[in-house]
Amino acid sequence: QVRSTRETGHQGFPIPDGVYAEKVLSVKHYTDRLFSFRISRPAAFRFRSGEFVMIGLPNAEKPVFRAYSIASPSWDEELEFYSIKVPDGPLTEHLQKIQPGDTVLLRKKSVGTLVNDALIPGKRLWLFSTGTGIAPFVSVIRDPETYEKFEQVILCHTCREADELTYGYEVVEATKSDPLIGEDATAKLVHYATTTREETASMGRITDLILSGKLFSDLGLPPLDPAMDRGMICGSMDFLKDTKLILEKAGLSEGANSNPGEFVVERAFVD
Numbered sequence: 001q002v003r004s005t006r007e008t009g010h011q012g013f014p015i016p017d018g019v020y021a022e023k024v025l026s027v028k029h030y031t032d033r034l035f036s037f038r039i040s041r042p043a044a045f046r047f048r049s050g051e052f053v054m055i056g057l058p059n060a061e062k063p064v065f066r067a068y069s070i071a072s073p074s075w076d077e078e079l080e081f082y083s084i085k086v087p088d089g090p091l092t093e094h095l096q097k098i099q100p101g102d103t104v105l106l107r108k109k110s111v112g113t114l115v116n117d118a119l120i121p122g123k124r125l126w127l128f129s130t131g132t133g134i135a136p137f138v139s140v141i142r143d144p145e146t147y148e149k150f151e152q153v154i155l156c157h158t159c160r161e162a163d164e165l166t167y168g169y170e171v172v173e174a175t176k177s178d179p180l181i182g183e184d185a186t187a188k189l190v191h192y193a194t195t196t197r198e199e200t201a202s203m204g205r206i207t208d209l210i211l212s213g214k215l216f217s218d219l220g221l222p223p224l225d226p227a228m229d230r231g232m233i234c235g236s237m238d239f240l241k242d243t244k245l246i247l248e249k250a251g252l253s254e255g256a257n258s259n260p261g262e263f264v265v266e267r268a269f270v271d
């Protein structure tokens with residue numbers, strides 16, 4: 001009996017129940033530690049911009065699944081992801097080798113707090129990220145609802161080295177020339193990218209730049225104000241903790257899907 005690759009995956013293991021088996025459409029490597037990829041989107045798969053989903057590979061009887069933020073917006077026909085490559089990481093060790101045509105498994109339900117619904121209305125939306133924590137925000141900045149809700153959207157991204165900022169630069173440029181949201185993004189989206197371990201024009205941890213006030217003087221914006229500013233935070237645990245504290249000190253309070261607030265927090269994917 002011949003089974004299709006859809007049923008068996010590319011390594012001959014059966015596709016588990018309750019997951020979608022999707023095709024890899026493209027892969028792009030940014031550094032030896034970072035890559036993005038796009039897969040087909042199942043017609044029935046719905047999500048809100050900023051959410052994450054569990055993904056895996058059909059390379060074992062019981063595949064390893066990991067949480068991945070969906071980097072494409074909810075209207076996109078494809079699903080985009082941005083990933084770190086962890087040496088010996090149970091999933092990324094294999095995932096970093098995917099090629100167009102390969103199969104990726106996708107659990108059917110997406111979840112997450114980095115969504116517009118979890119924030120009360122405001123004037124400015126601050127998106128604070130480090131490393132692959134930019135992924136959910138790459139979805140949020142491509143959603144028209146973000147620009148309906150906010151007058152200004154500031155995407156902050158801090159990485160160790162300049163190469164690690166490339167994905168963010170590319171996406172922001174593509175967003176500003178997109179036929180659907182390009183006009184809004186050009187008028188409202190600001191990208192503030194910094195490095196901490198390689199000399200570039202803009203340096204420093206975003207937390208330090210908030211505390212020193214340099215972030216605001218660089219952008220010509222007033223300091224954080226709970227009446228105006230809303231935030232989303234995504235990165236390492238220490239980054240979340242430190243940034244959350246800074247926002248709370250500025251008078252903003254944390255929200256959730258069930259209880260929208262002035263900022264929301266979510267840990268970035270780590271293998």
Ligand code: A2P
Nearest residue numbers: 130131158159160196197205207236238239242
């Ligand atoms: P730094 O180089 O000063 O540690 P990592 O790869 O370790 O997750 O770090 C990604 C980026 O996030 C780095 O630029 C790092 O700065 C920065 N970073 C790490 N921890 C924090 C934190 N607690 N607050 C602000 N930035 C942080």
